[in-house]
Structure formats: structure tokens, C-alpha cells
Amino acid sequence: xxxxxxxxxxxxxxxxxxxxxxxxxxxxxxxxxxxxxxxxxxxxxxxxxxxxxxxxxxxxxxxxxxxxxxxxxxxxxxxxxxxxxxxxxxxxxxxxxxxxxxxxxxxxxxxxxxxxxxxxxxxxxxxxxxxxxxxxxxxxxxxxxxxxxxxxxxxxxxxxxxxxxxxxxxxxxxxxxxxxxxxxxxxxxxxxxxxxxxxxxxxxxxxxxxxxxxxxxxxxxxxxxxxxxxxxxxxxxxxxxxxxxxxxxxxxxxxxxxxxxxxxxxxxxxxxxxxxxxxxxxxxxxxxxxxxxxxxxxxxxxxxxxxxxxxxxxxxxxxxxxxx
Numbered sequence: 001x002x003x004x005x006x007x008x009x010x011x012x013x014x015x016x017x018x019x020x021x022x023x024x025x026x027x028x029x030x031x032x033x034x035x036x037x038x039x040x041x042x043x044x045x046x047x048x049x050x051x052x053x054x055x056x057x058x059x060x061x062x063x064x065x066x067x068x069x070x071x072x073x074x075x076x077x078x079x080x081x082x083x084x085x086x087x088x089x090x091x092x093x094x095x096x097x098x099x100x101x102x103x104x105x106x107x108x109x110x111x112x113x114x115x116x117x118x119x120x121x122x123x124x125x126x127x128x129x130x131x132x133x134x135x136x137x138x139x140x141x142x143x144x145x146x147x148x149x150x151x152x153x154x155x156x157x158x159x160x161x162x163x164x165x166x167x168x169x170x171x172x173x174x175x176x177x178x179x180x181x182x183x184x185x186x187x188x189x190x191x192x193x194x195x196x197x198x199x200x201x202x203x204x205x206x207x208x209x210x211x212x213x214x215x216x217x218x219x220x221x222x223x224x225x226x227x228x229x230x231x232x233x234x235x236x237x238x239x240x241x242x243x244x245x246x247x248x249x250x251x252x253x254x255x256x257x258x259x260x261x262x263x264x265x266x267x268x269x270x271x272x273x274x275x276x277x278x279x280x281x282x283x284x285x286x287x288x289x290x291x292x293x294x295x296x297x298x299x300x301x302x303x304x305x306x307x308x309x310x311x312x313x314x315x316x317x318x319x320x321x322x323x324x
Contacts, residue, residue, distance in 0.1 A: 016059075016112050017101045019049060025317045026304075037317070039170065042296070043215040044195055045317040048117050058117045060195050063315040064214030065109040071100050074111065074197075077206055081163060081197030089153045089163075091146050092175060094118075094190040106313045113195055123192075124172035125253050127183070135183050136258045137265055142187040143172055143246070144269045151239045164198025164236035168249045198236055205233055215316050216296075217303035228292075240274045247277065248286040 022032045029035050034050040044062045051057070065071045075098050085091040100111045120126050124143070128136055147167050154162040175188040199206045209229055213221050235241045243266050250258050259279060267276045300318055307314035 012114075013099050013101055015051065016099055020101075020103055020110060025315060028317050040317070040319045041195070042293075043212065043316075047317075056117045058115045060113040060115075061110065061317065062113070062195060063103065063106070063108055063110040064211055065100070065111060068109065070208065070211075071109050071111060073208070074211070075100070077197045077199065078113070078194055081199055082194055084161075084163060084199075085150075085191065089149050091149055092188070092190050093194060094173070094192050096194050103313075103315065106315050108315060110315075115192065118173050118190075122174040123170065124189075125170035125249075127174070128169050128250070128253050128255055128258070131183075131255075131258075133258060133261050136255070136262060138183045138185065138187055139169075139172075140246075140262050140265055141269070142189055143167055143169070144266065146172075146189060146191065147239065147242065148269070154237065159203060160201070162200045162237060164196070164200075164233075165242065166193060166196065166236050167242050167246050169246065169253065170249070196236075198233070200237070207233075209233055215300070217299050219303075220299060239270055240277065243270055244277055244282055244285050245289075247282045248289060251283075251286045251290070 019031065019033050023035075024030060028037055028045070028047060036048040038046040038048050038058060040046075041060075043064060044060050047059045047061055048056050049059050065074070078096075078098060082093045082096070085093045094115050096113050096115045098111055098113050100109055102108070103110050124139065127139055131139065147165065150163060150165045171191060171193040173190045173192055174183075175190050197207055209232075212229060212232055213224060216224050235245070247259055247262060247266065250256055250262070259282060263277060263279060263282070297318065300316070304314040304316075304318065
């Protein structure tokens with residue numbers, strides 16, 4: 001598939017609705033249907049779910065929609081964003097499809113985004129954890145080439161159509177075959193994350209910013225809207241900020257030793273994107289980002305407790321602890 005598929009058939013919807021009915025967001029891996037958590041996001045969780053025929057797929061679970069109108073707009077935007085990447089920007093986005101239904105417990109509409117489950121060793125952050133500096137350089141240069149396509153497109157179409165793009169290393173997977181444990185000289189990549197389809201048309205953001213706030217504790221929504229929402233909606237249009245974020249993720253992946261070498265690679269590649277990025281800047285960005293998300297996770301756990309105390313369903317899956 002070259003673009004995100006439209007709403008799939010009733011069988012998949014019925015399967016996922018049955019899955020949701022048996023899912024305890026507090027203990028997802030104890031679901032009657034075999035499940036493995038692949039990753040946690042701020043508003044979504046990636047799950048590997050086994051189908052009755054034994055096939056496994058990666059599903060991004062997004063339980064924050066309030067109406068069919070919201071879902072219809074969101075799914076159309078995902079399709080448009082993916083099609084733009086594939087056909088005009090020439091980035092290979094992993095084929096995906098969406099399905100949605102109303103959750104009987106919460107009354108919310110839940111969207112699942114399905115993709116083929118890829119070998120663990122093909123995912124960017126898994127590669128980087130074991131990579132020698134030379135291999136890390138090959139992978140980063142491949143990512144940077146894809147990033148340049150995005151920002152060249154945005155520059156050429158400024159004021160008309162632009163996309164926001166999160167290039168962190170866990171959003172990429174190898175298309176080309178690795179030789180043993182070594183990357184090929186010119187790695188070919190899939191892009192994985194289609195769940196935040198940031199797009200500006202004539203300067204106006206098309207993704208509903210309120211969706212970013214749905215998973216936040218109700219007592220924090222006003223503060224996040226005031227202090228952080230604008231940054232979330234603008235940082236992924238700025239190639240320099242995206243590059244800083246890409247480097248800072250090496251701390252999270254336990255590979256800060258790679259930063260000096262890859263810092264030179266990124267500064268050479270994006271020499272026209274503004275002042276050179278410094279190691280001190282990357283470290284400061286990471287410290288602030290890690291503190292924000294540790295604090296945010298703690299407050300979400302308080303919100304989960306308050307939901308349970310009030311007898312209400314808390315629909316989000318939270319990690320017990322995130323290594324940073």
C-alpha cells in the first residue's frame with residue numbers, strides 16, 4: 001500500500017472492539033488476547049497484538065476522541081499527510097490503516113492505527129543501542145537525508161503547504177537488509193509515526209491542537225495550553241530543533257557516547273539551518289525534556305488514581321517507569 005488505507009472491514013473493527021473490552025489499561029500484557037507493549041507515547045501506546053490466525057500487527061492505540069466528526073477529520077488528515085510524504089516528498093512511510101469504534105466503558109471513540117510488526121532489530125532505536133560509531137553515522141546520515149527532503153519541500157512551498165516532522169530515531173526502520181549486525185553503506189528507511197499528522201495550509205495548522213491535551217490531567221490542561229502547546233505545534237517545523245531533539249534522544253537510548261561524532265555529522269549536514277548545535281545545548285535540552293516528562297508521568301498517575309477513586313475509567317496506558 002502506498003498510502004494509509006481507508007476504514008477497514010467490519011471483521012477488524014469487531015476484533016479490536018472485542019480486544020478493547022478485554023483490555024485493562026493498567027495491565028495491558030495480561031489481556032486475554034496476546035499483547036506486548038512496544039512503546040509509550042504522551043497520548044498513545046504502541047501494542048503488538050496477536051490475531052486469531054497467529055499474525056501479529058503493531059497497533060497505536062489512541063483513546064482521546066469525543067465525536068465522529070473529530071475522528072473523520074483526523075483520519076482524513078492522516079491519509080493526506082501520508083500521501084504527501086509518499087508521493088511528493090518521497091519518504092517511504094510504512095503502510096498503515098485506521099479503525100475506530102466507541103468504547104462502551106468510557107463513551108470515547110478509540111482509534112487504532114495498524115501497521116505490520118517489523119523485526120525488532122530493524123527499528124532505529126534498537127540499532128543505535130548496539131551500533132558502533134561508524135554504523136551510527138550511516139544510520140544518522142540516512143535519517144538526515146530524509147529530513148532534508150521534508151524541509152526542502154517546506155521551504156519550496158512556504159505559505160502554502162508545510163508538514164511538521166518528528167525525526168527521532170525510534171520513528172525509523174530499515175527497509176534494506178542488514179548484513180549480519182552491520183548496516184549497508186546506504187541504508188533505506190521506512191518512516192513509522194503517522195499518528196501526529198502536523199500540516200499547515202496557508203499558515204493554518206490542520207491538526208486539532210486540543211487532541212494533545214486530552215491525555216493531560218484535567219487540573220493541568222490550562223497550564224499546558226498556556227506554556228507548552230505552541231511549542232509542540234511549532235518545533236517540528238524547525239529543522240534545527242528537530243535535529244537537537246534527534247541528538248538528545250541518544251541520552252534516552254543510553255548512547256550519549258555517540259553525541260560528539262554525530263553532532264559534527266548533523267552540523268555539517270544542516271549548515272544552512274542556523275547556528276551550529278553545541279553539545280551543551282543538546283545536554284540542556286535533554287535535562288529539561290526528561291524533567292518535564294518525568295513530572296508529567298507522575299501527575300498522570302495521580303490523575304489515574306483520582307479516576308479510579310471516583311469510579312471512572314482511565315483510558316490511557318502508562319508506563320510504570322521510563323528509563324531516561
